[in-house]
Amino acid sequence: MFSIVIPTLNNINYLKLCLSSIKKNSTYNHEIIVHVNLGNDGTLDFINKENIKHTFTDYNAGICEGVNKASNLATFDYILYSHDDFYFCPNWDTAFKKELDLQNTELFYLSGTMIQNGQVKLDCGNNLKNFNEQKLLENYDNIRFHDFQGSTWAPHLIHKNTWNKVGGFSEEYFPGTGSDPDLNKKLWDIGVRNFKGLQDCKVYHFGSIVTRQKEKNFKTITETGNKGSKIFLSKWGYTIKFFKKHFLKSDSIYNGPLKEPIKNFDYFFDLIKCKIYYFYLKLFFKF
Numbered sequence: 001m002f003s004i005v006i007p008t009l010n011n012i013n014y015l016k017l018c019l020s021s022i023k024k025n026s027t028y029n030h031e032i033i034v035h036v037n038l039g040n041d042g043t044l045d046f047i048n049k050e051n052i053k054h055t056f057t058d059y060n061a062g063i064c065e066g067v068n069k070a071s072n073l074a075t076f077d078y079i080l081y082s083h084d085d086f087y088f089c090p091n092w093d094t095a096f097k098k099e100l101d102l103q104n105t106e107l108f109y110l111s112g113t114m115i116q117n118g119q120v121k122l123d124c125g126n127n128l129k130n131f132n133e134q135k136l137l138e139n140y141d142n143i144r145f146h147d148f149q150g151s152t153w154a155p156h157l158i159h160k161n162t163w164n165k166v167g168g169f170s171e172e173y174f175p176g177t178g179s180d181p182d183l184n185k186k187l188w189d190i191g192v193r194n195f196k197g198l199q200d201c202k203v204y205h206f207g208s209i210v211t212r213q214k215e216k217n218f219k220t221i222t223e224t225g226n227k228g229s230k231i232f233l234s235k236w237g238y239t240i241k242f243f244k245k246h247f248l249k250s251d252s253i254y255n256g257p258l259k260e261p262i263k264n265f266d267y268f269f270d271l272i273k274c275k276i277y278y279f280y281l282k283l284f285f286k287f
Contacts, residue, residue, distance in 0.1 A: 001030050001078070001093065002080040003033055003160070004033065006035070006084050010043060014206065018085065021086070025092065031076050033053045033073050033074060035054065035066035035067060035069055035070040037059070038058065038059070062171075064168075064175075064179045071160075071168055078160065079159075079163050086154075108162075108196070110151075111151035111201075113145055113198065113199050113202050115136070116204055116206070119152065120143050122140070122204075126206060143202070147253070148196075149253070150249060150252075151197055155203055169182075176228075177226055178226070185247075230285060238278075242270050246267055
């Protein structure tokens with residue numbers, strides 16, 4: 001059904017839980033492809049022992065290069081990108097399959113709903129030691145949210161032809177922050193207008209243990225005020241925040257494919273602020 005691509009960086013125990021949840025809670029059979037960055041915590045040995053399809057770098061390639069390498073091995077028509085610290089709830093893939101059956105084009109971008117560190121809150125633990133799997137399984141389906149515009153970035157589902165058409169993730173966003181909205185912008189430019197988050201596709205997100213491994217460094221911590229946001233602004237001429245607000249209509253209730261941004265006072269006021277920041281960036285930073 002899906003080629004599930006998971007980049008990982010010395011995070012073996014979370015990766016094992018992620019893979020276990022996919023095996024246990026999937027309705028369909030999927031192809032798992034892991035990109036192993038370094039893997040010297042036992043990850044590479046585990047992957048080889050379990051005969052899991054994978055790519056490998058003996059350095060930290062980051063999310064973008066890692067996912068791009070792994071996606072080259074995909075044999076299914078749909079590529080699903082996942083963090084290694086996700087727990088996939090039951091019926092996650094059924095929700096995607098139902099939505100795929102409604103599509104009459106390869107030009108779409110679908111994503112799921114994240115629990116805890118995402119759209120909805122249900123505290124089942126913030127690490128493996130205090131993770132309450134039983135509580136999650138007993139309550140996840142009672143959480144009612146809504147299908148929403150925009151995306152959560154991951155887990156995301158894209159047709160392989162569309163992924164290849166835009167060249168996957170842009171690798172200048174090492175170790176990964178800013179690459180998701182950049183991918184969305186590239187998809188927008190080739191005509192994708194259906195950016196839909198599905199309430200019935202739920203994953204539990206531990207949130208602090210991902211391949212980019214949050215550092216105490218202003219260049220890599222968050223989407224705003226970091227190196228990734230500066231690259232995005234330099235590349236596209238406006239900020240991630242502007243793109244999410246005026247193009248993707250992020251987090252609003254889904255009401256169909258998106259249209260071109262409405263160029264009203266609010267649009268131009270926000271755009272002017274972006275341009276001021278853009279020229280400031282060009283003057284004081286090397287991008």
